[in-house]
Amino acid sequence: MPLIDRDDCALVIIDVQTTFYPPQRLDVDRQRFHDMVRRISWLTGVADRLGIPVVVTEEAPRDNGHTERQIVDALPAKAVTLPKNAFAVWDNPDIAAAIEATGRTTMVLVGIETDICVAHSAIQLHHAGKRVAVVDDATYSPGRAHERGLRRLADRGIEMLSTKELFYDWVRTIEYANTFHDTHADLPLPPGVRL
Numbered sequence: 001m002p003l004i005d006r007d008d009c010a011l012v013i014i015d016v017q018t019t020f021y022p023p024q025r026l027d028v029d030r031q032r033f034h035d036m037v038r039r040i041s042w043l044t045g046v047a048d049r050l051g052i053p054v055v056v057t058e059e060a061p062r063d064n065g066h067t068e069r070q071i072v073d074a075l076p077a078k079a080v081t082l083p084k085n086a087f088a089v090w091d092n093p094d095i096a097a098a099i100e101a102t103g104r105t106t107m108v109l110v111g112i113e114t115d116i117c118v119a120h121s122a123i124q125l126h127h128a129g130k131r132v133a134v135v136d137d138a139t140y141s142p143g144r145a146h147e148r149g150l151r152r153l154a155d156r157g158i159e160m161l162s163t164k165e166l167f168y169d170w171v172r173t174i175e176y177a178n179t180f181h182d183t184h185a186d187l188p189l190p191p192g193v194r195l
Helices: 030-050 093-101 114-127 145-155 163-171 174-183
Strands: 009-014 054-059 080-084 106-112 131-140 159-161
Touching: 009 030, 009 114, 030 054, 030 106, 030 131, 030 163, 030 174, 054 093, 080 093, 106 114, 114 131, 114 145, 131 145, 131 163, 145 159, 159 163, 163 174
Parallel strands: 009 054, 009 106, 054 080, 106 131, 131 159
Antiparallel strands: none
16 A cells, blocks of 8 residues: 555545533543643644545534634635535435545545444445555544444454554655645644644
């Protein structure tokens, strides 16, 4: 499998919404959840600066709120945000159309929940002939559900990589990485990412 080509991929942010998890559901995992939001925000900012299209989904936004503000603030002007009714993004006609409109064949998935919406989306996109990569440290499910979701994806042959690995796939060379950091010093590294 070749490296992920920034000119042939889109970033798909799945359901990272303000009230998807009530505070009592995050008691144990609060830090892990917030770290994931910061990683997605950073990847979104990188995608914006590299010209990578971004598609954002919101499951039942009336009940679950809208996308976390930190991510919204990093979105490119051309990003598309759409409501999601089926768990898999590909099973929602408007979202599938937005993904197709990017003209890209590689979909990079981040968001929640690893074992349901991210897994369903990855499997359906893969089945539809897309190359799919899931950023494992920029996805989230509470407790052991996260690891179960990652295992299911691995069993289906879905590609997985970290935020750091994705960044280096996108920039490819030491020179480009250094230039990116110098040019975009306003983009602070998220937790757990050391470049």
